Amino acid sequence: MLTQTADARPYAVPSRFNVRIGPENSIGLFRGKEKTFSPNEDLFSEGDPADCIFMITRGAVRSYKLLGEGRRKIEAFRLRGDVFGFDSGKEREFCAQAIDEVCVLTARRHSFVDAATGYETMRELCAVSARELRRVQQHTLLLAMTAPQRMACFLIEMLRRLGERHIVELPMSRQDIADYLGLSIETVSRAFARFEASGLISLPTSRHIVLHEPEALQRMCE
Amino acid sequence: MLTQTADARPYAVPSRFNVRIGPENSIGLFRGKEKTFSPNEDLFSEGDPADCIFMITRGAVRSYKLLGEGRRKIEAFRLRGDVFGFDSGKEREFCAQAIDEVCVLTARRHSFVDAATGYETMRELCAVSARELRRVQQHTLLLAMTAPQRMACFLIEMLRRLGERHIVELPMSRQDIADYLGLSIETVSRAFARFEASGLISLPTSRHIVLHEPEALQRMCE
DNA sequence: CGTCCGTTTGATACATTTCAATAACGGTGG
DNA sequence: CCACCGTTATTGAAATGTATCAAACGGACG
Numbered sequence: 001m002l003t004q005t006a007d008a009r010p011y012a013v014p015s016r017f018n019v020r021i022g023p024e025n026s027i028g029l030f031r032g033k034e035k036t037f038s039p040n041e042d043l044f045s046e047g048d049p050a051d052c053i054f055m056i057t058r059g060a061v062r063s064y065k066l067l068g069e070g071r072r073k074i075e076a077f078r079l080r081g082d083v084f085g086f087d088s089g090k091e092r093e094f095c096a097q098a099i100d101e102v103c104v105l106t107a108r109r110h111s112f113v114d115a116a117t118g119y120e121t122m123r124e125l126c127a128v129s130a131r132e133l134r135r136v137q138q139h140t141l142l143l144a145m146t147a148p149q150r151m152a153c154f155l156i157e158m159l160r161r162l163g164e165r166h167i168v169e170l171p172m173s174r175q176d177i178a179d180y181l182g183l184s185i186e187t188v189s190r191a192f193a194r195f196e197a198s199g200l201i202s203l204p205t206s207r208h209i210v211l212h213e214p215e216a217l218q219r220m221c222e
Numbered sequence: 223m224l225t226q227t228a229d230a231r232p233y234a235v236p237s238r239f240n241v242r243i244g245p246e247n248s249i250g251l252f253r254g255k256e257k258t259f260s261p262n263e264d265l266f267s268e269g270d271p272a273d274c275i276f277m278i279t280r281g282a283v284r285s286y287k288l289l290g291e292g293r294r295k296i297e298a299f300r301l302r303g304d305v306f307g308f309d310s311g312k313e314r315e316f317c318a319q320a321i322d323e324v325c326v327l328t329a330r331r332h333s334f335v336d337a338a339t340g341y342e343t344m345r346e347l348c349a350v351s352a353r354e355l356r357r358v359q360q361h362t363l364l365l366a367m368t369a370p371q372r373m374a375c376f377l378i379e380m381l382r383r384l385g386e387r388h389i390v391e392l393p394m395s396r397q398d399i400a401d402y403l404g405l406s407i408e409t410v411s412r413a414f415a416r417f418e419a420s421g422l423i424s425l426p427t428s429r430h431i432v433l434h435e436p437e438a439l440q441r442m443c444e
Numbered sequence: 445c446g447t448c449c450g451t452t453t454g455a456t457a458c459a460t461t462t463c464a465a466t467a468a469c470g471g472t473g474g
Numbered sequence: 475c476c477a478c479c480g481t482t483a484t485t486g487a488a489a490t491g492t493a494t495c496a497a498a499c500g501g502a503c504g
Contacts, residue, residue, distance in 0.1 A: 065363065067363075068444050071366075073362075075359065088352030126348050127310070129348060129352055130351055133354060134310060136355060137297065137315065137358055140295075140297070140358060140362045141289075143366070144365070144404050147459075147460070173483090182365070182366045183461090184462075186461075186483095186484080187459090187460060188483095189485080190460095206469085222289075395451090396450075396451065396452095397450085406494075407450090407451080408453085409493075411452055412492095415453085428450080428451060
């Protein structure tokens with residue numbers, strides 16, 4: 001029943017545009033072709049040539065790296081409006097995989113990096129890179145916190161990025177969250193249970209979260 | 223006795239240069255005035271105007287953030303040859319503090335960011351920013367590991383950045399290492415003791431480390 | 445020689461992981 | 475509509491790793 005909250009969200013992305021459309025990492029001059037991906041389909045893998053940049057117009061993507069012994073580190077969740085895939089080198093440093101049904105705009109990388117595109121575009125790319133840097137720095141601070149704190153940060157982040165009032169519809173599984181926060185899936189689940197028991201949140205379903213006390217969660221993040 | 227290994231290292235940085243001098247984050251066009259800092263002296267603090275960039279020509283700097291309850295997170299160690307201080311915003315995100323006797327070259331930030339300096343400089347700044355991004359990403363992967371693994375990564379990193387053959391002279395204290403790796407000082411100390419007991423390293427003094435099996439440590443990092 | 449500070453070592457407490465079992469959900473086919 | 479199944483999520487109990495607390499050690503320096 002809560003699903004419609006997100007589905008009803010009015011949103012449209014033209015296939016060509018030169019305005020900022022998302023809350024994170026937008027590039028004004030972005031132009032690209034639309035492409036869709038099914039759940040768990042790879043947008044690219046580690047080692048692939050890093051020849052294009054993406055902007056998500058629908059769905060969510062996990063950017064991750066596989067470690068030893070079946071461990072996986074999710075480095076970022078890319079959500080609607082996010083621009084990503086600007087790897088510094090020639091090759092991808094991470095895998096990118098669709099979490100749900102995903103629609104993206106792509107643009108060839110060299111069209112941004114070539115001198116011909118001029119100084120302003122270069123500046124924008126620098127800005128994206130800098131924002132990305134801040135995001136990763138924020139994430140390392142998160143990993144220095146306790147499990148409940150990481151969970152609180154995660155909820156606040158999701159509320160900010162895809163929250164509708166005080167309701168969040170998570171596109172990702174508990175395992176995804178665990179791999180993003182550097183916790184076990186059980187700890188994530190228990191943290192949700194604790195938050196609900198404390199009256200901070202409600203969980204109508206495992207993916208739908210109502211934040212009753214976002215300020216309290218916010219305070220936990222420091 | 224091991225001290226002379228590092229002190230005798232031949233190295234000179236001219237006060238003006240346009241060549242890459244260090245292994246990390248060098249900018250070719252860097253020009254600046256030399257400045258020195260005593261141990262524990264601040265290069266800058268959080269919130270200061272981010273109006274200049276630094277290149278270290280001598281000593282080591284810790285870049286850190288103070289968290290709640292006397293906790294401190296060291297985000298990076300800046301060593302000789304490193305370029306840093308290119309914050310994306312107008313204000314510093316971190317504090318930078320001299321660990322030992324430090325000598326730096328500084329350059330005003332706007333001289334890099336102004337359109338007048340041209341496209342190439344912009345490109346170089348982008349490259350620095352991208353390298354910095356990769357470094358932070360590497361650091362977050364590190365924080366997902368166990369204590370011995372973090373320690374192994376740390377030793378390998380230090381060997382690469384300031385090692386002479388298989389010997390490392392650490393400029394930083396155990397507390398610094400702990401705050402960098404997200405561990406307690408006791409855990410750091412115990413990890414050193416274990417490595418020594420396993421024959422992986424020797425500790426002639428607490429700051430001088432001989433790596434007998436760098437390959438074994440390297441393997442631990444994955 | 446004694447003091448001070450950083451480091452090491454030991455004992456205990458705690459948070460989180462791991463292992464194991466149960467429960468809830470989503471889809472499929474009868 | 476319901477029964478079945480595989481998957482995902484939750485919950486419990488035990489094991490583990492690291493932090494914390496406390497004390498001893500060591501070198502540098504007056």
